Structure formats: C-alpha cells, structure tokens
Amino acid sequence: MKRILVLLLVITGLYIVFNQAHRFEIFGASNGSNSNGQAAITNATEVIKVDVSSVSTTIIPEDRSNLKAVYNGKQTLKVTEMGDTVEVSVKSKGFNWFNWFTFSEKSQLKIYIPKDYDRNMVIDLGSGNLHLSGQSKEKPLKLDEVTVDIGSGNMTFRNLIVNQWKQDVGSGNVEIDSLKTETGTFDLSSGNLEIRHYTGAIEADVSSGRLTLQMDQLENSVKIDVSSGNVGLDLPDNADFTLNGDISSGNISSDFPLTEKELNKHSIQGKHGSGKYDIDLDVSSGNIRIH
Template identity: 65%
Template sequence: MEKLKRIVILLLVITGLYIIYNQASSFDWFSKSGNKNAQATMTNDIDRIEVDVSSVSTTIIPEDRKDVKAVYNGKEKLTVRDHGDTIEVSIKRKGFGWFDWSPFSEKKKMKIYIPEDYHRNMSISLGSGNVFFSGTSKNNPAKLNELTLDIGSGNMNLKNMIVNDFKQKVASGNVEIHSLKTETGSFDVGSGSLDVTEYTGAIQAEVSSGEVNFQVDQLTDSIDMEVSSGDVGLDLPNNADFSLDGDVSSGEIKCDFPLTSKNMKKKSIEGVHGSGKYKIDLDVSSGDIYIH
C-alpha cells in the first residue's frame, strides 16, 4: 500500500510540474513574443506547398510577397522549410505530446502567408481543427493548378478559388466551399457534410455517410455521385443541358426539371433536359436525391 501511495504521489508531482511548465510557456516568461514565426523563400524550383496541421485553427492568406511565412501562437514546434521542390509547413508536438492542456489555454491559431502569384500545387492535411482559405474576391480569386485536401476530423471553409484539379477527402468533418471553378473536382466524404455554392466544373463524388449539396453556377461537364447513406441536393441552372440517370435503393428521387425521353420508376429516373450534352449519374443506396 505504501509503495502504491509513493507511485501516486510521484505521478501527481510529475503532472504538477508539467502543468507549471506549460503554463509558464503559455504566459511566455522566457521570450519577448508569444507567437512563433518561420518562413521559407519561394523560388522558381518550388512546385508544391504542403500544409500539415492538427488541433489548430489555420488561415491561409495570399498576399504580395516572395516567401511562405507562418505565425503560430501555440507551444508545439512550428516548421517551415524548403525540401527539394516543396515548401513544408507543419506543427509537431514535442516533449510529452500525449498531454493536451489546450482547454486551459488560448485557442491555438496559425496564419500562413503565401505569394498571391503562386499558381502551382498545394496540399493541406488536417488531422483536426479548422482551415480557412480564400482568394481576395470572386473577381480576384486564388489560382492553383492542383489543390489536394485530406481532412481527418475538422472543418474547412474555402472561398473564391480557381483550381484546375481539385481533390478532397474528408473522413469526418464539415466542408463549406463558395465560388470554386475547376476542370476536375473529386469529393470523397466518409462522414460529415459538404456544402458547395457557386461551383463550375466536373463533379466526381463518393459519400459513405453524410449530406452533400451542390449549387452549380454553370454546367460545363459531367456529374457522377455515389452515396451509400445520406442525402444529395443538386441545384442546377435553368439552362443546364444534361442527361439524367438516377437510382435509389432505399429512398426517393425528386427532379423539378421538365424532362424529355422521361422514364420514371419508383426507385429510378431517366430523362433529358435541353440538349442533354452532359451526363449526370446519381446512385444512392440509402437516402434521397433532390434535383432542382
């Protein structure tokens, strides 16, 4: 019994010392500024920017600059480095990383500043937390060749972007996208919600469990959606030219558009609107499809 008491007391002492150390770090008694910052110079050899963050609220800001700079207010290690043709921005836990006393301290935030004339490739890996990335306006959007998003559990908000190749994978979380123009758009949602407005481009979407809503400004390519469990809302322009093929195993299909060559059954619908130029395939195992 005495030995057990000693162990408990020792653990309490270690925990107490760790809390004191973390609080000292958070009050920043040992430095002039509570924020960490790091940067890497953008060169013509850089083909990709990689962002790897977790449990952090991150804002990506394009501006007139020649480097990539990150500013972070947390205690974890911030790294911005040039690695071959890639600039990597990451947050890594150090020391007793399995302790997380963040509820007792200020919310962890990071701002990443990138050159507004950088138009190559970018990938964002979000373990958990929030990411906000926006161009200046719809008339002055952020432009990228490729944007890849991998979200473990978190929220993402994207606005005012033109991306040639857009790829998104969400294990569990919520994504809001406003004003995105792309040639190819790939969306993979494990569990969560995807809400897209003012979208232009092809759509390839797979949803395991969740809710997906697309408001399409201009139909310029095909749409292919496969939903295991969830609901799909597809808001198309009135002058959209498409051939529709929709199937539901358990649920309902509703289409507000007048269709020619219409073949409607209890669990499926086929038909053409306008010239029928672009193909729309919708397949839902359990859920509802609403096209309007």
Template identity: 45%
Template sequence: MRKFFVILIIVLALGTAFLIKKDQSTGTRADVTDRIDTIELNIDSSDTTIISEKRDDVQAELDGKGTLSVQKNGDTIEVEVKRKWYQWFSFFGESDVTVYIPKAYERHLDLNIGSGNLTFSGESESKPMKLDRLNIDMSSGHIKLANLETTEFEHDGSSGKLTVDSLTTKEGSFDMSSGDVVLRNYVGPIEGDLSSGDMRVEMEKLVGDVRFDLSSGSVKLDLPDQADFTLKGEASSGDISCHFPLKDQKVDDGNIAGKHGSGKYKIDVSISSGNVDIY
C-alpha cells in the same frame, strides 16, 4: 477514496504542466523558387489562416502550444505544426497558425488537417486565387475556402465540414466518409463519393458531367434553370427526385432517367441508400 482521486488528478495536472514548454510565437520562412511545385501544410489540432499576398516566400507564425517548422524538401515547401498529446486538451489553450503564401503562386497546394479550423480565400470572386491543384485531406474540423480557381480540386474527408464559396475547376472530386460538404457558386464537373454525410452543391453554371455515388447520406444539387443535362439515376434503396421537367422521362422502381434542354452533360447518380434531390 474520493479525496484520493482528487489529489491524484491535481498531482497529474501539475506534473503535466511542468512538461509543457512556454507558449511559442515564432515565424519561419522558405523562399518560393521556380523549383518549388508544392506547398504542403500538415496541421494538427490548430486554427489556421492562409493569407495570400505580394511576397516571394512562405512564412508561418504560431501563437500557442506546439512546434512549428517550415522547410524545403525537394520540390516541396512543408509547413508543419505538431502538438503533444496533452496539449490537445482545451484547458491548455488553443493554437493559432498563420501561413503567408505568394499571391502569384499557381502550382500545387496540399492541405492535411488533423482537426481544428482552416480558412483560405482569394482576393475576390472576380480576382480568385489560381492554383493548378488543391488537395485536401481532413480528419475533422471545419475548412472554409472562397474565391478559388483550380485545374484540379480534390477533397478526402473522414469527418468534419468543408465549405467552399466560389470555386471554378476543370476537375472536382469529393470523397467523404462522414460530415458535410457545402459548395456555393460552383463551376465545373464534379464527382462525389459519400459513405455517409450531407452534400449541398449550388451550381453557378453546368459546364461538365456530374456523378454521385452514395452508400448513404444526402445530396442536394441546385442547378441553373437552363441547365442542359441527361439524367440517369439508380437507387437500390432511398430516393432520387428531380424537380426539372424531363423529356423521355422514365421512372421505374426507384430509378429515374430523362433529358433536360439539349442533354449535353451527364448526371449519373447511384444510391445504396440515402436521398438525392435535384432542383
């Protein structure tokens, strides 16, 4: 019986191999005109690098298994990579995707990531990539971003990890079912909704309101020493701790309130369970 199963596995593997096409290493492109408002990436189970450079088109290259397409759809340029179900297995090899976008592009960028890793960075902290809106929808994997400036930043994650180093935004929202979010050198208001998982935020400046709503999980909020805020924290279960000295501090049955500095910005925290640490 054991020999039968071994033979069956070999036959299935050989049969699947015949279904697989040769590795694709191809590039396609689409011009970025004044009518293009959105660049949208739909990437499934691949490692992706986005490179901004001096150019006037979007070009993508695929090294590995899968199908790549770059096409215009109304006011959107869509970059899509799909893999067959049997190509998800590691012994069929990984797929690497490189997407080139114009450095001068300042409109909307939508990232829809099924799994795998994605990296994207502006030139430097002093010369960030500027976008009107950056939207991230991720199922799993790891997204690494750096040196960005946006009007709107929106993250919706089922799981996985998001790491952002140096982000300035006028609106920032993070909705996470599970997984991790790490924000370093963050400037802007922030709204965080966590079903579970961990979120760590290092604020370079406090220039807007902060709100966290936790079903469970953990939030660590690192604020500048001279931050001006009014704290209101409510906990059904769990713990809210603040290491800043607060004026008019009130602590009652897990709830905490008070003011630091001028109290200019609101920090509102609501917890069903979990922990929030403000320091």
C-alpha cells in the same frame, strides 16, 4: 493491482519513447528545416504542403516572394524545404494526451504565401479550423492541383480557380464558396460538405453525411454515388442535362421537368433542355434531390 502497475509502466514507456523521438527530431532537423518560419518560394517550388492539427489556420495570399508562417500556441512549428516541396507543420511537443483531443481557438497559425503562386497545394487537417481564400471572386487565387484531407474540424475555401481539386472528408464541416475547376473529386465519409458557386466536372462519393452542391453553370458531367446520406444538387434553370439514376434503396427526385422520362422503383432517366451533359447518380441508401 499488477495489471494497473503494468499499464502504468507501458504508458510511462510510451511517453519516454515519444519524447525522445521528438528530441532526436529537433537535433536532426538540419535537412531543410527552418526555425524562423520562412521559406523561399522559387520557380522550382512545385508543392506547398500544410500539415496541422488542433490549431486555427489561415492561409493568406499577399504581395510577397517567400512563405512566412507565424504561430501562436504551445505546439511546435516547422517550415521545411525539401526538393520541390515547402512544408508547414504544427505538431505536439513530445507525447501529450491532451493535444490529441483538445483544440483551442487561441492556438493560431497564419501562413503568408505569394499571391502569384500558381502550382500545387496539399492540405492535411487533423482537427481544428482552416481557411483559404482568394482576394475576391473577380480576383481569385489560381492554383494547379489542390489535395485536401480533413480528419475533423472545420474548413472554408473561397474564391479559387483550380485545375484539379481532390478532397477527402473524414468528418467535420467543409464550406466552399466560389470554386471553378476542370475536375473536382470529393469523398465524404461523414460530416457536412457545402459547395456554392461551383463550376466544373464533379465526382462525389458520399458514404454518410450531407452534401449540398450549387452550380453557377453546368459545363461538364456530374457523377455522384451515395451509400448513405443526403445530397442536394442545385442547378441553374437553363441547365442542359441527361439524367441517369440508379436506386438500390432510397430516392432520387428532380424538380426539373424532364422529357423522355422513365421512372420506376430502381431507376430514373430523362432529359432537360438539349441533354448535353450527363448527370449519373447511384444511390445505395439515402436521398438525392435535383432542384
């Protein structure tokens, strides 16, 4: 009985601490926080940061000069300007156990950004859904660096040209359709990552889960490490590559006919076409199929 009483007192104390901290944050939110959901996007703005959880978020490029966030839900929307960064966040009001574990499709956030914004974007999704798309494949959204971190939930990205793309997938599902980049880095702990119409160099580390990668053109190197899980690498028929695969346990297979082919239990090497671009694969456990 005493243990139950102590536990209730601890929970009550935590509730008070978090609730009071939230109140202080509201009263002390004069450091660039904007209650009307808008922020100026100027030549000095280098980063747009989106930090959300338990909400359905859509980032919409359109003909405008500022950022505007419109939220419909029970959490707290904050739009903050601080130095060269504009941040949009949706956080729970005080300490609420249910917001940690629940997500409602009715809780929606729309973020309108200038369509000619071409600098950096940081996206952190704790849970829920997030969607970002350029107007079309012919009229993509162009950005410099994009950093994406998903704890769980679902993400979709379409029609983007980005100099550097970095993505960390804890769990959940990510769908990317039409991404052109100089360098793409992907870290998949678990879940599913599906990439279609991809162009650029790529480095991927798959701890667990499934990675599906379809490339329109092979124009740079590919490096994929698989600790556990499955990878499907879909290359164009005219791809010129040199394959170097190391296998501890699992399998690497290629549907492409290879010249200078060497195959044994722990490695696979060979060339297709001129062998211009390196494809380096390392499998500790799991499977990689090139097709």
